[in-house]
Amino acid sequence: MGRMVLVLMVSLAVLFGVNWFLAEYIDDYVIRVINLCGISIVLAVSLNVINGLCGQFSLGHAGFMAIGAYVSAYFTTTLRYFDEAEAKYVAIEPMFSTEWGFVPALIMGGFAAAAAGIVVGIPTLRLKGDYLAIATLGFGEIVTIMVTNFETIGGANGLPGLPAYSNTFWIYSFVILVIMFSYYLQRSTFGRALIAIRENELAAEVMGVNAARLKVMAFIYGAFFAGIAGGLLGHLQQTISPVTFNFMKSIEVVVMLVLGGLGSMTGAIVGAIILTALPEALRDVESSIGLPGVRMVAYSLVLILLMIFRPQGIFGQRELSLKLLRRLLPNRKGGE
Amino acid sequence: MLPLLETEVTFELILQQIANGVAKGSVYALIAVGYTLVYGVLQLINFAHGEVYMLGAYFSYYPAKWLGYVPETGEKPKVPLYLIGLLFLAAMTACALLGMLIERLAYRPLRNSSRLAALITAIGVSLLLQNGGQMAFGADPKGYPLFMEQEAVQLGPVALANTKIVIIVVAAVMMAGLHLFVQKTKPGAAMRACSFDMRTARLMGVNVDRTIALTFAIGSVMAAVGGVLVAMDQPRLTPLMGLLMGLKAFIAAVLGGIGSIPGAALGGLLLGVAESVVGTWSTTYAEAVAFIVLILVLLIKPSGLLGKAGREKV
Numbered sequence: 001m002g003r004m005v006l007v008l009m010v011s012l013a014v015l016f017g018v019n020w021f022l023a024e025y026i027d028d029y030v031i032r033v034i035n036l037c038g039i040s041i042v043l044a045v046s047l048n049v050i051n052g053l054c055g056q057f058s059l060g061h062a063g064f065m066a067i068g069a070y071v072s073a074y075f076t077t078t079l080r081y082f083d084e085a086e087a088k089y090v091a092i093e094p095m096f097s098t099e100w101g102f103v104p105a106l107i108m109g110g111f112a113a114a115a116a117g118i119v120v121g122i123p124t125l126r127l128k129g130d131y132l133a134i135a136t137l138g139f140g141e142i143v144t145i146m147v148t149n150f151e152t153i154g155g156a157n158g159l160p161g162l163p164a165y166s167n168t169f170w171i172y173s174f175v176i177l178v179i180m181f182s183y184y185l186q187r188s189t190f191g192r193a194l195i196a197i198r199e200n201e202l203a204a205e206v207m208g209v210n211a212a213r214l215k216v217m218a219f220i221y222g223a224f225f226a227g228i229a230g231g232l233l234g235h236l237q238q239t240i241s242p243v244t245f246n247f248m249k250s251i252e253v254v255v256m257l258v259l260g261g262l263g264s265m266t267g268a269i270v271g272a273i274i275l276t277a278l279p280e281a282l283r284d285v286e287s288s289i290g291l292p293g294v295r296m297v298a299y300s301l302v303l304i305l306l307m308i309f310r311p312q313g314i315f316g317q318r319e320l321s322l323k324l325l326r327r328l329l330p331n332r333k334g335g336e
Numbered sequence: 337m338l339p340l341l342e343t344e345v346t347f348e349l350i351l352q353q354i355a356n357g358v359a360k361g362s363v364y365a366l367i368a369v370g371y372t373l374v375y376g377v378l379q380l381i382n383f384a385h386g387e388v389y390m391l392g393a394y395f396s397y398y399p400a401k402w403l404g405y406v407p408e409t410g411e412k413p414k415v416p417l418y419l420i421g422l423l424f425l426a427a428m429t430a431c432a433l434l435g436m437l438i439e440r441l442a443y444r445p446l447r448n449s450s451r452l453a454a455l456i457t458a459i460g461v462s463l464l465l466q467n468g469g470q471m472a473f474g475a476d477p478k479g480y481p482l483f484m485e486q487e488a489v490q491l492g493p494v495a496l497a498n499t500k501i502v503i504i505v506v507a508a509v510m511m512a513g514l515h516l517f518v519q520k521t522k523p524g525a526a527m528r529a530c531s532f533d534m535r536t537a538r539l540m541g542v543n544v545d546r547t548i549a550l551t552f553a554i555g556s557v558m559a560a561v562g563g564v565l566v567a568m569d570q571p572r573l574t575p576l577m578g579l580l581m582g583l584k585a586f587i588a589a590v591l592g593g594i595g596s597i598p599g600a601a602l603g604g605l606l607l608g609v610a611e612s613v614v615g616t617w618s619t620t621y622a623e624a625v626a627f628i629v630l631i632l633v634l635l636i637k638p639s640g641l642l643g644k645a646g647r648e649k650v
Binding site: 057123124126127129130131133134135137138139141142145146148149156251254255258262291292293294296297299300301303304307308311 | 446
């Protein structure tokens, strides 16, 4: 535990420096892509706990993101809407009006999403495989439809005017947090039990694993960080709308996992970076050959070919970086 | 919070909405059979099925356009009846081929791998057709040739557009024909055998590969008919029109009991009516009906209304 805190402190200090360096010397567009990569990593690593470790195929991550984004925005943003009864425009001042409120707001968003994780997790416990996928997809769609109907938070037009609090420092702080938590989680009894459920639920139950409870906890964990990622994205883009969080977003995150290797955190990170940075890089290629849309076609083709020829993704269920690390440091006995 | 309509909700209005819902539901039913047939045989949610429906509309749009029935400006000429038949045939044939092609290229290599891999591939095919469609046809909405002048027909207490009546009649005929095909013919029996137990069916001499291809072809033909019918009623084609339609049709199939053709018909009609009736109060909440129905069905009776209960499939 002590080491964990130390690593955290050091990496935060480094991040602070990196953030300053980027803001000072690097092109805004590049920073933006780096930030988006960070948000994708948070999403992919958290979804990996539900889909990869626990084997519960969820397609509802965008729904959790939406909840996190809107709840955190509720705490930081002035809401302006037309009050029908009073027949005038109303503005609600935010609860946290300074930048200090950003992290508490994000965490509130995370908690709200985690609560939604319980709501989704418990009733869908009975479902497996593609039925679970389609039920969680349905949940995500219901969330966006509900948001569309709330005029107070912008309805279908979206909510503009979020303060630009997200920067490389905050985003990558949460990247480090989610990676550290998930790293320790994978090695904990909890993580082992999740893997046992994935491999054979019945056998896991026989060994004394409370599958129902753990599955819901996996949903809570994944949803919490998805909510944080939603909040980070909202305060990066400064505008959120229900369309941002439709089920294509969920599918995007799933594809990141599948590309990297479902069940591998390293895979999730690599998948998230590739699928966020590559489309940006291909944007120029696309306009230079004059075929708009070819990027997305290639994206879907890659997905199909990947499933046919390498369904386990780049890393499979392995964590390649750790092996590499051990090979580079041969004298260290016992690793952890 | 509910954005209520200005008009008063009367019994007549509800009846009217039910009638509209039947037309909507007939289309759901046509598409839902494609999901139900494929799921029955392969236990695969063919996510790309909604895109087959979308392409059905486009496959009939382009021949009509080449023949000059969709002018850039001015009044659209009416399409003669024999040509309407040919356009239907064109869409049906093209979609049948497309369905078989998808099965052959994307799903057959994965028949023995995990269901998850198959599911992700299906999502991939769906994305491919959507994005390919956007590249090939452009993202802007297209009009559609004029099959018939829209006019309201008074049927007792309700007035229904003549196009909607055509939808209901054609869908009913197609569904009945499909039911007869599956129940009375030899290929139909092979399909039922495969859906019951594929290994045993193979041992009994059923050509499983050909039967699966046939299943995809038939499902795609039904989706193509749905696509042409909807385009006739609401002439506004976009490459993304199959996305939500496909999801809702799948939900209709789950509601009726996946694997059952009468179930798909019933589920489609019920879903269409439920959406329309909720739409009386709020059109945005009507969009949520399907997903709420889905979650309720999965929680209460995952085998659906007419599905075979007992076997642990969920």
